[in-house]
Amino acid sequence: MPRDNRVRILVGTRKGTYVVEGDAKRKNWKVGPVAHEGDEVYHVVADPRHPGDLYAAVNNMFWGPMVQRSRNWGKNWKEIATPLSPAKKDRKPEFNESEPSATVKRPLTRLWHIEPGLERQPETLYLGADPHLLFRSTDLGSSWEPIEGINNHPARKNWSPGFGGACLHTILLDPRTPRRLYIGLSAVGTFRSEDEGKSWKPTNKGVEAPFLPDKNPETGQCVHHVAADAADPDTFYRQDHGGMYVSHDRMEKWTRIGKPLGDDFGFCVASPSSAPGTAYFVRLDGRGRVTRDGHFQVQEWNDKTRKWRKLLSPRQFPGHFGVQREGISTDNLDPAGIYVGTTTGQLFVSPNAGKSWAQVPFQFPSIHSVSVANPSTG
Amino acid sequence: MVEVHLDSWLREFGPRRNEKVEAISVEHLIDVLEGRHPRLRFKLRDETGALRQYVRVFVDGTDVSGTTGVGTSLEGVRTVDILHSIAGG
Numbered sequence: 001m002p003r004d005n006r007v008r009i010l011v012g013t014r015k016g017t018y019v020v021e022g023d024a025k026r027k028n029w030k031v032g033p034v035a036h037e038g039d040e041v042y043h044v045v046a047d048p049r050h051p052g053d054l055y056a057a058v059n060n061m062f063w064g065p066m067v068q069r070s071r072n073w074g075k076n077w078k079e080i081a082t083p084l085s086p087a088k089k090d091r092k093p094e095f096n097e098s099e100p101s102a103t104v105k106r107p108l109t110r111l112w113h114i115e116p117g118l119e120r121q122p123e124t125l126y127l128g129a130d131p132h133l134l135f136r137s138t139d140l141g142s143s144w145e146p147i148e149g150i151n152n153h154p155a156r157k158n159w160s161p162g163f164g165g166a167c168l169h170t171i172l173l174d175p176r177t178p179r180r181l182y183i184g185l186s187a188v189g190t191f192r193s194e195d196e197g198k199s200w201k202p203t204n205k206g207v208e209a210p211f212l213p214d215k216n217p218e219t220g221q222c223v224h225h226v227a228a229d230a231a232d233p234d235t236f237y238r239q240d241h242g243g244m245y246v247s248h249d250r251m252e253k254w255t256r257i258g259k260p261l262g263d264d265f266g267f268c269v270a271s272p273s274s275a276p277g278t279a280y281f282v283r284l285d286g287r288g289r290v291t292r293d294g295h296f297q298v299q300e301w302n303d304k305t306r307k308w309r310k311l312l313s314p315r316q317f318p319g320h321f322g323v324q325r326e327g328i329s330t331d332n333l334d335p336a337g338i339y340v341g342t343t344t345g346q347l348f349v350s351p352n353a354g355k356s357w358a359q360v361p362f363q364f365p366s367i368h369s370v371s372v373a374n375p376s377t378g
Numbered sequence: 379m380v381e382v383h384l385d386s387w388l389r390e391f392g393p394r395r396n397e398k399v400e401a402i403s404v405e406h407l408i409d410v411l412e413g414r415h416p417r418l419r420f421k422l423r424d425e426t427g428a429l430r431q432y433v434r435v436f437v438d439g440t441d442v443s444g445t446t447g448v449g450t451s452l453e454g455v456r457t458v459d460i461l462h463s464i465a466g467g
Contacts, residue, residue: 038466062387062432062462063421079417084425107424 007331008073008373009339010054011347012041015365017056019074024375026337026351031362035077036068040110043326046373047116047125054373055125055141057111065111067127067141073373083127083135083144084108086151106131106166113326115171118178128168132159132185136197147197150183155219162186162222162241169325170226174233182226182236182251189221190238192251203251208242224267225325229303231276237301239269239325244281246303257301258283260308263292268328272336275353277303280311280330280338282323290320298328298340300354311338311354321346326369333375341367380407380452383459391417399458404435405448407458422460423448432463 009020009029016034040059047053054070056077068077085108110130117124125137127144133151135144150168159166170184181193182203189204207221214220222241229235238245244258244266258264258281265286271279279301285292296317300309322343331337335353342348345364350357382397389395392415401407405427412419422433427448429435434443435450436459442450443463452458 061466062430063391064424064430082420084420087424087426107426107428 003375004051005375007333007337007375008046009329009347009349009360010044010046010074010369010371010373011341011364011367012044012056012326012369013341013345013365013367014040017041017044017058017074017077018364019054020347020360020362024333026331026333026349027358029349029360029362031360032074035070035074041368042111043113043369043371045114045116045371048374049116049119049122050140053140055114055116057114057127059110065108065129067111067114069141080141081137081143082108082111083129083133083146085129085131085133086146108133110165110167112167112169113171115173118173118175121178124178126171126173126181128171128183130168131161131166132156132168132188134168134171134183134197149193149198149200150191153200158219159185159188164325170223172226172228172236176233180250182228184223184226186224187220187222189219190223190226190251203247204254205252206247206254206256207238207240207245208256210242225269227269227271227279229271229276229279230273235277235303237269237271237279237281237303239266239281241265244269244301246279246301257306261299265289266323267325268323268340270328270330270338272330272338272353273332274334274336278336278353279303280328280354282328282340284322288320290322294318294320296321296340296342296346296348298338298350298354309354311350312357316357317346317348317359319344324368326371327367329370329372331372331374337372339370339372341370343367380455381457382407382411383457385461387462388418388421388460391415391421393418401452403448403452404437404442404450404458407452408448432465434461434463435459436461 011018016036019032022029043057056068058066070077087107113128115126127135134147167186172182174180191200202219204221209221224239226238236247243264245254247254266284281299295314298311328340338350340348343366347360
């Protein structure tokens with residue numbers, strides 16, 4: 001297949017999917033036609049193992065959730081298999097405290113995240129869904145198997161949904177071994193598996209839960225998103241309801257890094273492959289859930305110097321902007337491109353690791369997710 | 379034989395706008411439709427068998443979605459309309 005130098009920004013919105021194409025300079029962008037028009041699209045992702053293949057987590061308010069795939073960079077989409085919750089009609093509603101069973105009792109309501117497997121597992125996909133469900137496909141989405149280690153976890157009866165629901169929104173793979181997986185669940189926290197999902201260990205030590213009577217529980221933290229460091233697969237950056245954190249030991253313990261910023265609330269985090277030891281966060285007001293100080297801003301964490309840098313000046317994009325958990329992404333070019341989508345439909349791009357910024361000249365619907373299909377994938 | 383009028387948005391999953399179905403209940407009717415059009419599965423009902431929140435079923439003009447639901451008898455019934463509700467924004 002000939003090399004494809006285009007960078008594609010994959011935008012999941014409250015009203016459909018957009019593929020935005022640009023070249024390696026990342027200055028001029030062409031917004032393609034909307035797909036899944038009218039549907040809530042929580043995540044769109046490219047499969048780097050199969051150039052041209054895109055997956056979308058589509059949530060239709062009338063007909064329910066659907067996994068959709070495109071095999072031509074988003075020109076056409078087709079529904080593929082969607083996993084099912086093990087809920088049955090004779091079960092009581094989920095989160096009934098008098099019900100001792102850990103079994104899932106609610107139908108699958110929303111799809112949150114699709115993660116292509118490692119290069120050595122070219123047919124594997126992972127999918128995270130509400131209510132706190134994880135699935136794996138080994139045939140590129142023709143069928144799904146529930147990962148019972150988490151879907152029937154013994155502590156499940158104590159899990160509650162966050163404001164965004166019972167979402168399993170983060171799935172991270174260790175590039176060294178397919179046996180090690182990490183997941184993030186709203187209002188529950190992060191977990192690690194060392195056996196391809198058979199068993200899971202909570203990994204929230206050091207993360208505060210300011211909204212619970214016990215401020216340092218084993219689980220119950222509301223993780224918003226986690227990004228892995230590109231060079232060190234043992235290092236992770238975490239945006240939690242309770243602040244910004246880093247872990248250098250496979251999430252065994254977390255260190256809060258956001259305190260110098262004051263309020264370190266937010267939803268999203270990304271780490272670029274061209275600058276290991278770097279993470280980008282969008283700091284929000286913890287109460288209003290929009291950017292602070294009346295302008296769009298992105299904070300850069302340098303894990304070597306352990307210092308923060310603010311990437312935008314107050315004059316550049318004044319206003320109050322919300323950014324959701326999948327709302328930031330980076331590409332694999334050097335310098336890194338940074339892409340941020342807002343809940344009011346702006347798509348901001350920096351082609352040079354935050355030195356300059358521009359807005360893609362298109363008003364999107366409220367943006368749920370931004371991800372990048374890199375040139376090297378084509 | 380019941381005449382079923384289906385929401386035009388459902389056509390992307392296979393059914394025609396009007397279908398004729400022999401069925402004793404709404405649940406049975408949806409089972410038959412899903413058998414004819416497998417992509418319709420889980421679009422009208424979720425995994426528990428319940429109608430999805432914004433699906434409306436009218437039996438001879440009466441909305442049964444929030445009352446007798448999928449258990450509604452179709453004895454003597456001539457038409458069933460399956461529509462999406464007025465919702466969104």
